[in-house]
Amino acid sequence: MAGPRPRAVLPALCLTQITSWGIVYYAFPVLNPAITADTGWSAGATTAAFSAALVVSAVAGIYVGRVLDHRGPRTVMTAGSVLGSLSLLVIAAAPDLAVFFTGWLLAGAAMAAVFYQPAFAALTRWWAPDHIRALTVVTLAGGLASTVFAPLTAILAGHMSWRATYVVLAGILAVLTVPAHAIALKAPWPPAPPSPPHITGGHEQVVRSRAFRMSAVTFTLSAFAMYAVVIGLVPLLMERGYTTTQAAWALGLGGAGQTLGRTLYARLARHLGVTARTVTLIALGALTTAALATVAGPYALLVSVSVLAGVIRGNLTLLQATAVTDRWGATHYGRLSGLLGAPAHAAAALAPFAGAVLAGPLGGYPALFVLLAGLSIIAAVTALGTRTRPGIGPSGG
Numbered sequence: 362m363a364g365p366r367p368r369a370v371l372p373a374l375c376l377t378q379i380t381s382w383g384i385v386y387y388a389f390p391v392l393n394p395a396i397t398a399d400t401g402w403s404a405g406a407t408t409a410a411f412s413a414a415l416v417v418s419a420v421a422g423i424y425v426g427r428v429l430d431h432r433g434p435r436t437v438m439t440a441g442s443v444l445g446s447l448s449l450l451v452i453a454a455a456p457d458l459a460v461f462f463t464g465w466l467l468a469g470a471a472m473a474a475v476f477y478q479p480a481f482a483a484l485t486r487w488w489a490p491d492h493i494r495a496l497t498v499v500t501l502a503g504g505l506a507s508t509v510f511a512p513l514t515a516i517l518a519g520h521m522s523w524r525a526t527y528v529v530l531a532g533i534l535a536v537l538t539v540p541a542h543a544i545a546l547k548a549p550w551p552p553a554p555p556s557p558p559h560i561t562g563g564h565e566q567v568v569r570s571r572a573f574r575m576s577a578v579t580f581t582l583s584a585f586a587m588y589a590v591v592i593g594l595v596p597l598l599m600e601r602g603y604t605t606t607q608a609a610w611a612l613g614l615g616g617a618g619q620t621l622g623r624t625l626y627a628r629l630a631r632h633l634g635v636t637a638r639t640v641t642l643i644a645l646g647a648l649t650t651a652a653l654a655t656v657a658g659p660y661a662l663l664v665s666v667s668v669l670a671g672v673i674r675g676n677l678t679l680l681q682a683t684a685v686t687d688r689w690g691a692t693h694y695g696r697l698s699g700l701l702g703a704p705a706h707a708a709a710a711l712a713p714f715a716g717a718v719l720a721g722p723l724g725g726y727p728a729l730f731v732l733l734a735g736l737s738i739i740a741a742v743t744a745l746g747t748r749t750r751p752g753i754g755p756s757g758g
Contacts, residue, residue: 366487371495373545374480375502377438377538381475382503383510384530385445385468391514395523402458408714410458410465415710417469418476419703425473426482426699433550434483435542441474442538446531453527475538477503478702481682482695486551489691493627496682504620504675567689567697575746576688577704580681582740583643585708586733587674589716590650591615594667597726601657611664615671622675629676635687639744642680646673647737654730681705688749
C-alpha cells in the first residue's frame with residue numbers, strides 16, 4: 362500500500378538536488394584554475410581537498426543512513442544545507458591550504474546530508490511502491506545541475522574573484538535549499554514497511570549475507586571504472602589528436618546520454634529482474650569502455666559511443682538507488698544504502714586521481730581504458746553473486 366505522498370516533496374527535492382550538486386560539486390572544477398592562479402597552491406593539492414570531501418561524504422553517509430531510517434530526511438537535509446553554506450564560506454576565506462582542506466571536509470559532511478542518498482531515502486519511503494518514477498524525476502533534475510550552475514559560476518567568476526564567487530554561491534545555496542528542506546519535508550515520516558519474508562534477522566542479517574557483500578564489491582568496481590572513464594575521456598581523445606573543444610563536446614554529449622538513460626530505467630526494470638539488470642548494465646558499460654579504448658575514429662563514431670556510455674551511466678545511477686529495495690525491501694533503506702554506497706562513493710572519489718596516475722605507467726589512456734573495461738567485466742561477474750532468493754522483491758530475485 363502506498364504511503365502518504367506530500368505534494369511539495371518531489372518539486373522541492375528537484376530544486377535542492379540541482380542547487381546542491383551545482384554549487385557544492387560542479388562549481389569547483391570551474392573555479393579551480395582561478396584558485397590555483399590566485400593562491401599559488403598546486404592543482405594537485407586543491408583537487409586532493411575536493412577528493413577528501415568526497416571520501417568524507419562516503420563515510421558520513423553510513424551515519425546519515427541510520428538517522429534517515431528513524432527520523433526521516435527533514436532534520437538531516439536542512440542541517441546539511443546550513444553546513445554546506447558555511448563550508449563554502451570557510452573555503453572562500455581560507456588563508457592557507459589547511460583551512461581550505463578544513464572547509465572541504467565540512468563540505469563532504471554536507472554532501473552526505475543533501476545529495477542523492479537522503480533524497481532517495483525520502484522518496485523510497487514516501488513514494489513506495491511507485492518510487493522508481495519519483496527517483497527518475499529527481500535524478501533527471503539532478504542531471505541539470507552542471508547545465509545550470511557551471512555557466513552561472515563561470516559568469517560570476519568573470520566579474521569577481523573566486524572567493525567572492527563562492528560567497529555568492531553560498532548565499533544562493535542557503536536561500537534555495539534551507540527553507541525548501543525545512544518546509545517541504547515536514548510531513549510525518551511514515552513507519553518503516555515490514556521486512557520481506559526472507560529477512561528474519563534485521564539489517565545485521567542482510568549486511569552479513571553473501572548477496573550484500575557481493576553487491577558492495579560489484580558497485581565499488583563499477584563506480585571506480587565509471588568515474589575514471591568520465592574524467593579520462595578528454596585526455597583520451599586529446600591523445601588521439603582531437604582538439605580540447607572536440608573532446609569537451611564528446612564528454613558533454615555523453616552527459617546528455619546520461620539524462621536519456623535515466624528516462625529508460627523504469628521500462629528496463631519492468632522487463633529484467635534485478636540480478637539480470639545489474640549484470641546487463643555493467644557488462645554494457647564494459648563494452649562501451651572497451652570500444653573507447655580500441656576505436657580511434659572517426660570522431661562521429663567516438664561521440665556516438667560516448668553518448669551510449671552516458672546512457673548506461675544514467676541507468677547505473679538508478680540501479681544503485683534501487684539495489685536495496687529490490688533485494689531486501691525498504692525497511693532499513695537508509696542504513697543499508699549508506700553501508701552499500703560507502704565503498705562505491707569512496708572509489709568514485711579516488712578514481713580520477715588513480716586513473717591519471719595509472720595512465721603513465723600503462724602507456725597512455727587507451728591502455729587505461731582497457732584496464733577499466735576489465736574491471737567492469739569483473740564487476741559484471743561478481744554481480745551474479747548478488748542474487749537473493751528467487752522471486753523475492755519488487756523486481757524478482
